[in-house]
Amino acid sequence: MGRVTPQDDRDDKGAAGSLLLDDQLCFALYAAQRAVTAAYRPLLDDLGLTYPQYLVLLVLWEHGETSVKELASALRLDYGTVSPLLKRLEAAGLVRRERAADDERSVLVACTGRGEELRERAARIPGALLTTTGLGAEDVARLRAELRDLAERATAAADRHRAH
Template sequence: MTNQAPEGTGAAAAGSLLIDDQLCFALYAAQRAVTSAYRPVLDELGLTYPQYLVMLVLWERGEIPVKELAAALHLDYGTVSPLLKRLEAAGLLRRERAAHDERSVLVHVTEQGADLRSRAAAVPQALLSGAGLKGDEVARLRGELWRLVERAEGLAARRP
C-alpha cells in the first residue's frame, strides 16, 4: 500500500476529504511509524518513547522545573506528571520541591539515569541509518517540521 500523494496535487488536495490527501494523517502515520521503529531499541533501555524524550531533555538541560520540561516537550503538566512518576519509580530521575519556591517542582537525573545516557547515545544513529536517512535529509525534514509546528501553534493560539 502506498499513501504517497501524486506530484502536483497540492492545490487540488487542499479541499479534499480523501484520507491520503490529509497532511495531518501523513504526520500521524509518520509519527506512529517512527515511534514503532524506536520501540525495540528503547525496549533495551527500558524506556518508552515518551520517557526517552523526557530523558533527552534532562540529559541536555540538567535540573529543570517540571513546567519548563513540559514546555520543552510541547506537553501539558497532566501528561508529563505520570511519565515522571514512572521514571522516578525506575530510579532514573528524582523530583523535589524547589527550596526557593515550594510551588515549583524540580526534576533531575539520578546516577542511574546519567549512566543510561551512554547506552542511549547509539539510539539516534541506529534509527537514522536503519531508515536510510542521510544527514542533509534529516536536517531539511527537521527544519520543515519545526516550521510547521511554529505555524500550527500560531494558528492554534489565534483560535478562540
C-alpha cells in the same frame, strides 16, 4: 446525478480541498509519527524506556535539573501528562523529584546516577535510527526544519483562532 469518484473530488478542488484520507496532511504526519515511534521501540526496549520517557531524559540530559513546568514546556505537554511519566521514571530509579528550596510550588527534576549512566547507552539511538530508516543526516536536517516551520505556523494559526 452520478457518484463522485475520488479522482473527481481531487480534480475539482485539488488536494487542498480533498476529503480523501491520503490527501490529508494531518494523516500523513500521524502515520509518520507512529512509524517513527515504532522504529524507536526496539532501540528503546533495550534501555527499558518508552518513547515519552526517552524524551523526558533527553531534556534532562541536555538541561540538567529542570522544573516540571520547564520540562512540560520543552516537551510541549501539559503537567497532567508529564507527572505520570516522572512518577514511572522515579520508580525506575532514573530521576528524582524534589520541591525547590526557594519556591515550594515548584518541583525540580534531575537524573539520578542511574539515569545519567543510561545516557551513554542512549547515545547510539540517533545513529541507529538513521541506519534503520535509511535516512541521511541531510534528509533528517531538512525534515526537522520543515516540521519545525509547520509546527510554528500551526501554533500561530491555533493562537489566532483562540484569540477570535
